[in-house]
Amino acid sequence: MRVFFALLKKEFLQIVRDPSSIIIAFVLPLISIVIYMYGINLDAVKVKVGIWNNDATPQTRLLTEMFNHNAYVSSVVYDSRQKLREDLVHSEINAALYIPADFSEKLARGEQAQVLAVTDGAVANVANYAQSYISTIVQQWLEVALGKNNTAQPLVTVTSRFWYNETLNSHHFILPGSVAVTMTLIGILLTALVVAREWERGTMEALLSTSMRKSQFIAAKYCAYFLLGMVAMFFNIWMCVAIFDIPFRGSYGVLTFVSGLFLLTALGIGLLVSSVLKNQFLASQAAVGIGFLPSLMLSGLAFPVASMPAFFQGITMLLPARHYVTFIVSEFLTGTVAEIVALNALYLSVIALLLGVAVKRKTASRLE
Amino acid sequence: MWVRICALIKKEFIAFWNDPKSRIMIVWLPIMLLLVIGPAITLEAKNIKLAVWDRAQTLESRELVARFAASPRFEIVRMAESLPQLRHWMDTQSVQAGLLIDNDFSDKIKRGETAEVLTVFDGRQTNSAAIMSAYVQQIVAAYAQELSADVYPRVAKAAVDVEIRNWYNPNLEYKWYLQTVLIALIAMVMTLLLTALSVARERETGTFDQLIVSPLSSFEILVGKMVPPLLIVMALVVVMTVIVIWGFQVPFVGSLWLFVAVMPFALLSIVGVGLFISSVVRTQQQAILGVITFQLPAALLSGFLSPVEDMALPFKIIGKCNPLYYFINLVQGIFLKNMNWTEALYNLWPMMLMAVITLSLAGWMFNKRLD
Numbered sequence: 001m002r003v004f005f006a007l008l009k010k011e012f013l014q015i016v017r018d019p020s021s022i023i024i025a026f027v028l029p030l031i032s033i034v035i036y037m038y039g040i041n042l043d044a045v046k047v048k049v050g051i052w053n054n055d056a057t058p059q060t061r062l063l064t065e066m067f068n069h070n071a072y073v074s075s076v077v078y079d080s081r082q083k084l085r086e087d088l089v090h091s092e093i094n095a096a097l098y099i100p101a102d103f104s105e106k107l108a109r110g111e112q113a114q115v116l117a118v119t120d121g122a123v124a125n126v127a128n129y130a131q132s133y134i135s136t137i138v139q140q141w142l143e144v145a146l147g148k149n150n151t152a153q154p155l156v157t158v159t160s161r162f163w164y165n166e167t168l169n170s171h172h173f174i175l176p177g178s179v180a181v182t183m184t185l186i187g188i189l190l191t192a193l194v195v196a197r198e199w200e201r202g203t204m205e206a207l208l209s210t211s212m213r214k215s216q217f218i219a220a221k222y223c224a225y226f227l228l229g230m231v232a233m234f235f236n237i238w239m240c241v242a243i244f245d246i247p248f249r250g251s252y253g254v255l256t257f258v259s260g261l262f263l264l265t266a267l268g269i270g271l272l273v274s275s276v277l278k279n280q281f282l283a284s285q286a287a288v289g290i291g292f293l294p295s296l297m298l299s300g301l302a303f304p305v306a307s308m309p310a311f312f313q314g315i316t317m318l319l320p321a322r323h324y325v326t327f328i329v330s331e332f333l334t335g336t337v338a339e340i341v342a343l344n345a346l347y348l349s350v351i352a353l354l355l356g357v358a359v360k361r362k363t364a365s366r367l368e
Numbered sequence: 369m370w371v372r373i374c375a376l377i378k379k380e381f382i383a384f385w386n387d388p389k390s391r392i393m394i395v396w397l398p399i400m401l402l403l404v405i406g407p408a409i410t411l412e413a414k415n416i417k418l419a420v421w422d423r424a425q426t427l428e429s430r431e432l433v434a435r436f437a438a439s440p441r442f443e444i445v446r447m448a449e450s451l452p453q454l455r456h457w458m459d460t461q462s463v464q465a466g467l468l469i470d471n472d473f474s475d476k477i478k479r480g481e482t483a484e485v486l487t488v489f490d491g492r493q494t495n496s497a498a499i500m501s502a503y504v505q506q507i508v509a510a511y512a513q514e515l516s517a518d519v520y521p522r523v524a525k526a527a528v529d530v531e532i533r534n535w536y537n538p539n540l541e542y543k544w545y546l547q548t549v550l551i552a553l554i555a556m557v558m559t560l561l562l563t564a565l566s567v568a569r570e571r572e573t574g575t576f577d578q579l580i581v582s583p584l585s586s587f588e589i590l591v592g593k594m595v596p597p598l599l600i601v602m603a604l605v606v607v608m609t610v611i612v613i614w615g616f617q618v619p620f621v622g623s624l625w626l627f628v629a630v631m632p633f634a635l636l637s638i639v640g641v642g643l644f645i646s647s648v649v650r651t652q653q654q655a656i657l658g659v660i661t662f663q664l665p666a667a668l669l670s671g672f673l674s675p676v677e678d679m680a681l682p683f684k685i686i687g688k689c690n691p692l693y694y695f696i697n698l699v700q701g702i703f704l705k706n707m708n709w710t711e712a713l714y715n716l717w718p719m720m721l722m723a724v725i726t727l728s729l730a731g732w733m734f735n736k737r738l739d
Contacts, residue, residue: 020653024660032664039669039683042495046678088535090711091697107528114529121537122704124545125411126675131540132502135530142528154512155477156432158485160501163458165491173494185660193653200572281569282389284656285561289397292663293405293553302673303409304496306416306464312408329492330461339460 004216011224014194024189025232029182033239036178042170045129049075050084050093055103063099063141073133088120095119095130107146164333172247175240176332177301179233180262180321184295186232187266188273190225192287195274195363214363222267222356229263230256240332250331254341258327261348265320266291268355275362295321323347372584376592384562384596394562394600398554402608406550406616411542413496413503416441419463421448426474428515432485435507436467442503454488464490465500477515536621536704544618548700549672551608555601556638556666556692560659562597563642568655586734590727593646594639601635612703622702630712634698637691637719640726647733666692694719 015021051064067075076093078084088096098116106113117134119127162168198204207217237255240246273286296302298312299321305313316322327344330337384390418436422429436442445463448454457463468486476483487504489497537544570576579589609627613620645658669679669687676687687693694715701707701715 018651018653020651020657024657028660028664031661032668035665035668035683038680039665039674039687041674041678043498045675048677089705090714112529114531117530117532119532119534119540121534121540122545122700123675124537124540124542127534127537127540128542131532131534134532138528138530154482154509155480155515156483156485156508156512158487158504158508160504161486161488162491162497162501163455163488165494165497168491168494168497170494173492185664189656189660193656197653277389279387279389280572280652281565282387282393284565284652284659285393285397288557288561288656288659288663289393289401292660292667293401293557296667297405297409300493303411304413304493306493307410307412307414307496308408312404315404315408326461333492334459337459 003210003212004220007212007216007220008223011194011220015224015228021190021228024186025228026235028186029232029236029239032178032182033175033236033244036174037171037244040170040174042174043168045126046072046074047095047126047130047133048093049073049130049134050087050096051075051077051099052081052084052096053077053099054101055099055105057104059104059107059145060099062145063138066137066141066144067097070133070137072129073137088118091120091123093120094123094126095134097134171244172333173329174301175244175246176237176328177299177325179236179240179259179328180299180324181292181295181301182236183229183233183259183263183324184266184269184321185291187225187229187263188270188287188291189284190229191221191267191270192273192283193280194221194225195271196278196280196283199278200280214360218271218356218359218363221271222264225267225270226260226263229267230260233259233263246332248332249335251336254336255328255331258324258331258341258345258348261345261352262320262324264352265348265355268352268359269320271359272355272362275359275364294319298322299325301325317347318351320348320351323351369588373588373591373595376579376584376588377595380566380592380596383566384600394558394604398558398604399607399611401554402550402611403615406547406612407543409543409546411495411499413499414441415443416465416496416500416503417445417463418442419446419448419454419457419466420444420469421451421454421466422469423471424469424473428474428477429469432469432508432511433467435511439503439507458488458490461490461492464493464496465504467504543616544704545700546672547612547616547618548703549670549696551605551612552692552696552699553667553670553672554608555605555635556695557663558604559597559601559635559638560642560645560663562600563593563639564645564649564655564659565652566593566597567643567646568649568652571650572652586731589734590643590731593643594636594727597642598632598635598639602631605631605635609703618703620703622704622706623708626707626709626712627699627702630698630702630716633716633723634691634695634719636723637726638695640723640730641691643730644726644733647730666690669693670696672696688718689722691719691722 049067051067053060053064064075064077067073084096087093096118100114103113115138119130121127165172241248269290270287274283277283277286298316298319305316305322323344327340330340384394420433422433437444446457448466454466458466466488473483485508489500491497534540567576570579612618641662645655645662649655649658665686669683670690670692671687676684676693679687697715698712701711
C-alpha cells in the first residue's frame with residue numbers, strides 16, 4: 001500500500017507540475033461546450049431561395065412575398081435566369097424557384113399550375129429542408145390566394161408531440177451528449193501519453209528496478225487520472241445544468257456512478273494505447289484518431305445509431321461513447337429509467353473491465 | 369541548398385516510415401476511420417419502431433395503420449392498450465414513436481369533419497424526431513387525400529404542383545455529402561498529427577538542437593518539415609477518394625486533374641497550422657493539446673453538422689477563417705458539383721493566405737529559437 005501511495009503522489013506531482021493536463025481537464029470542456037451551444041444547431045436549417053418570376057401578377061407577387069414571412073426562409077427575386085443559375089451553382093442560394101409565364105392563367109382556369117423548384121443537392125440535408133419549405137409555402141399561399149373554401153379540407157390531420165423534449169430544442173440533446181465526446185477525448189488524452197512518456201524518458205526503467213508491482217503501477221495511473229477526469233466531468237455537467245439551463249430530471253448519484261464507469265473506459269483506452277505503443281508520437285496519433293472522430297460520428301450524437309446498417313450498429317456497441325450518450329441524454333431529459341441505466345452500465349463495465357485486463361497484460365514488467 | 373533540403377526530406381520520410389507501428393498508424397488508421405464511419409452515418413430515419421394504440425378499430429383506422437405497416441421507414445413493433453403502457457415503452461426506448469387513433473376517428477370522417485390523430489416521438493433523439501414527424505405527416509396527408517377523393521369526387525381542386533429537382537444529388541443521398549466531407553476531415557486530422565508533433569518530438573529527444581547547429585537555414589528546415597507530410601497526406605487523399613468512388617459508389621463528376629492540382633495548395637494551409645503549433649510548443653503533450661484546440665472548433669464549425677450561415681456572428685467569423693470550411697467546399701464542390709478553375713480559386717485563395725501567414729509565423733518562430 002505504501003508503494004501505491006508513493007506512486008500516486010508521484011502522479012499527482014506530475015499533473016501539478018505540467019500545466020497541460022490541467023488545461024486538458026478544464027479548458028477543453030469549456031471550449032467544446034461553448035461550440036456545441038452556440039456553433040451547432042440541429043433544430044431547423046435556414047434556407048435561402050432565389051426566385052425567378054416570369055408571371056408578374058399580384059398573385060405571384062404575394063407568393064414571392066410569402067417567402068420572406070418565414071423565420072427559416074429568406075428569398076431574393078432575380079431578373080436574370082442566368083444569374084440565378086450561377087448563384088445556385090456557387091452555393092450563394094440553396095434553392096431556386098421558377099414561376100412560369102402561364103402560372104396565374106392556369107390557376108384562374110382551375111387547372112393545375114406548375115412551378116419548378118431546383119435545390120443544391122450537394123448539401124443534401126439543407127436541400128431536404130429547402131424542398132419541404134418550398135412545398136409548404138406554396139400550399140399556404142394557395143389557401144390564402146384562393147380562399148380556404150376552394151381548397152379541399154383534409155379529412156385526417158396529424159398532431160405531433162415530442163416527449164421529454166417538448167419544444168424539440170436540439171441543445172437539450174446535444175449538450176448532455178457532447179459530454180461523451182469531450183470526456184472520451186479528455187480521458188484518452190490524459191492517459192495516452194503518460195506511460196509512453198515514462199518509456200521515452202527512461203523513468204520506466206527506473207521504476208521497474210524498484211520493488212513496485214505492475215498492478216500498483218497501473219492502479220496509481222488509473223486513480224490519479226480518474227480523480228482529475230471526474231473533476232473535469234463534473235465541471236462539464238455543471239456547465240450544462242447551471243450555465244446553459246439544460247433540464248436535469250435524473251439523479252446525480254446515478255449520473256456520477258455511470259459517468260465514473262464511462263471515464264474508466266476512456267482512461268483504459270488511453271493507457272492501453274500508451275503501453276502498447278511506448279512512444280508519445282504514435283500514442284498521441286492513436287489517441288486523436290480513436291478518440292475524436294468515432295465518438296463524434298458513431299456515438300449517436302450527430303447521427304442516429306438506429307438508422308445505421310446492422311453491421312455498423314454492431315461496431316458501435318464496442319464504443320463506450322455510444323452507451324454513454326444513450327444513458328446521459330435519457331438521464332437528463334427523462335430521468336432515471338432503470339432499464340436504460342442497467343443496460344448501459346453493464347456494457348460500460350464490461351468494456352472497462354476488458355480494457356483493464358488488456359492494460360495489465362500489455363504493461364511490460366521487465367525490459368525487453 | 370536543394371541538396372540539403374532533399375537530405376532533410378529523406379530523413380523525415382525515414383523517421384515516418386522505418387517504424388512498423390508508425391507505418392500502420394499512417395496508412396491504416398485513416399483508412400479504417402473512413403471504412404468504419406463512411407458507410408455507417410446517415411441522417412435518414414429508418415426502421416422506426418412504432419407502437420400503435422388504435423382505439424377506433426374500424427375499417428378506416430385499420431387502413432391508416434396498414435399504411436404505416438407498409439412504409440419501409442416504419443416497423444410496427446407493438447400494439448398499445450393504454451397511455452401509461454406506451455409511456456413505459458418510450459421511457460425504456462423499446463419504441464421510438466407512437467400513433468394514437470381516437471374512438472371517433474371513423475365517425476368524424478363519415479360526417480365530413482376533420483379527424484385528428486396524435487403521434488408522439490422520443491424527443492431524446494432530437495434530430496431524428498423531427499424527421500420522423502415529417503414522415504408521419506407525409507403518410508397521413510397521402511391517406512387524407514385519397515379519402516377526400518373518395519368522399520368528394522367532383523370538387524374542383526385548384527392546385528399547384530411543385531416539381532422538384534435536386535441538382536448534383538438527385539435522390540438527396542446524404543451519404544454522398546458526408547463521405548466527401550469525411551475525406552477532408554480525415555485529411556485534416558492526419559496532416560495536423562504529422563506536422564504538429566514532428567518538431568516537438570525532435571525537441572524532446574534533443575535532435576532539434578542538432579538540426580539548428582547544422583548549416584540548414586530556418587527556411588530550409590521549414591521546407592524539409594513541410595514536404596513529407598504533404599506528400600503522405602496527398603497519397604492518402606488519393607486512396608480515400610478511390611475508396612469513396614469505387615467502394616461507396618459516390619459519383620465523381622468533376623475534373624480529376626483539378627482535384628489533384630488544388631489538393632497540395634489546400635493542404636498547405638493545414639500544414640502551416642500544424643507547423644505553427646509545432647514551432648511554439650516545447651513538449652509533445654503541449655503539441656497534442658494545440659492540435660485538439662485547433663481541430664475541435666475547426667471540425668465542429670466547418671459546417672457539416674450545421675451550416676456556417678446559421679451560426680451566431682462570432683462563430684460565423686471563426687467558421688469563415690477556418691481552412692477546413694474551404695477545404696470541404698473544394699472537395700465536395702469538385703467531387704459532386706463539377707466545380708471549375710475559377711470557382712476553385714475562389715475557395716483556394718483564403719487557404720493560400722492562411723498558409724502564407726502560418727508558415728511565415730512558423731519560420732519566424734524557428735528563427736527566433738535559433739538565437
